[in-house]
Amino acid sequence: xxxxxxxxxxxxxxxxxxxxxLCAQDMNHEYMYWYRQDPGMGLRLIHYSVGExxxxxxxxxxGYNVSRxxxxxxLLGLESAAPSQTSVYFCASSYDRGxxxxxxxxxxxxxx
Amino acid sequence: LAKTTQPISMDSYEGQEVNITCSHNNIATNDYITWYQxxxxxxxxxxIQGYKxxxxxxxxxxxxxxxxxxxxxxxxRVSLSDTAVYYCLVGDPVGELIFGQGTELxxxx
Numbered sequence: 001x002x003x004x005x006x007x008x009x010x011x012x013x014x015x016x017x018x019x020x021x022l023c024a025q026d027m028n029h030e031y032m033y034w035y036r037q038d039p040g041m042g043l044r045l046i047h048y049s050v051g052e053x054x055x056x057x058x059x060x061x062x063g064y065n066v067s068r069x070x071x072x073x074x075l076l077g078l079e080s081a082a083p084s085q086t087s088v089y090f091c092a093s094s095y096d097r098g099x100x101x102x103x104x105x106x107x108x109x110x111x112x
Numbered sequence: 113l114a115k116t117t118q119p120i121s122m123d124s125y126e127g128q129e130v131n132i133t134c135s136h137n138n139i140a141t142n143d144y145i146t147w148y149q150x151x152x153x154x155x156x157x158x159x160i161q162g163y164k165x166x167x168x169x170x171x172x173x174x175x176x177x178x179x180x181x182x183x184x185x186x187x188x189r190v191s192l193s194d195t196a197v198y199y200c201l202v203g204d205p206v207g208e209l210i211f212g213q214g215t216e217l218x219x220x221x
Contacts, residue, residue: 004155035211042199042211043156059210090155101148101209103155 002026006091006104013081013111021076021107023091031094032074033058033101034066036087043090049074081111116200121216130187132215134200137181145176145183146209148199156199156211160185187217195219 004025013019023032030051035043045058049068063085065077074093078085088108092101117135124130136145144163148156160167162174162183173186187194197214 040213042213045210092155100158100161101156103157106153106155 004091004093004102004104006089006107008107009105010108011110013078013109015081015083015111017081018077018079019081019109020078021089021091021109023074023076023093023104024072025074025093025102026072027093027095027102028071029093029095029102030071031096032068033092033094034064034074034076035090035092036060036085037090037106038087046076046089081109083111085109086111116202116212118198118200118212118215120213121218123218123220124190125220126191127189130190130194130217130219132185132187132198132200132217133182134185135182136200136202139180139202143180143202145174145180146201146203147172147174147185148201148211150197150199150214159198190217190219192219192221 007022033048034046037043044060046060046064047058047066049055052071055066067075088106090106091104094101144161146161147159149159150156160169160172160174162176164176167174175184195218197216199211199214201209203209
């Protein structure tokens with residue numbers, strides 16, 4: 001029962017570096033989402049996808065890009081990391097919008 | 113998207129019933145109410161979802177009054193392992209869920 005798998009689990013970046021976070025789900029879900037969570041705050045939606053080949057902006061999309069080339073994978077890219085992007089990133093998927101999201105275990109990213 | 117308001121924190125003791133109320137005065141006709149639970153260093157976990165009246169599953173019950181402007185998550189006989197943050201979300205099934213700050217529940221022995 002893999003569910004939603006995020007890689008890597010931890011990463012430290014220097015300001016200006018780039019990286020890609022990978023989210024993979026094996027539930028054949030159409031919808032996938034990227035959230036970030038900062039201390040003392042709830043989750044904020046970065047980008048989401050309603051199907052293979054589609055992406056859309058969420059609440060806080062600036063500084064991030066995403067791609068959904070395959071249905072099971074949703075990639076989150078940081079082109080030029082900034083300290084403000086230090087956060088825990090969660091990926092989620094669902095078979096329908098707004099219903100029964102399954103979350104990954106998160107990626108803890110520190111930008112120094 | 114309807115905004116939700118819930119208490120920042122709550123305390124309880126093992127064996128008690130815990131009720132967490134969420135206000136959502138601007139809920140729309142198509143909106144569903146969903147609750148998630150999050151433990152430290154983990155992603156949120158779906159608990160329960162409802163549209164109106166009462167929904168019950170093996171984990172919790174969700175009570176929604178007729179006007180749907182609020183909802184109450186009820187956790188029967190909590191244990192220490194129920195210590196977590198609980199999020200109330202309101203959203204259209206064809207829209208995206210927005211998480212608020214949640215309610216931090218602390219269960220004491």
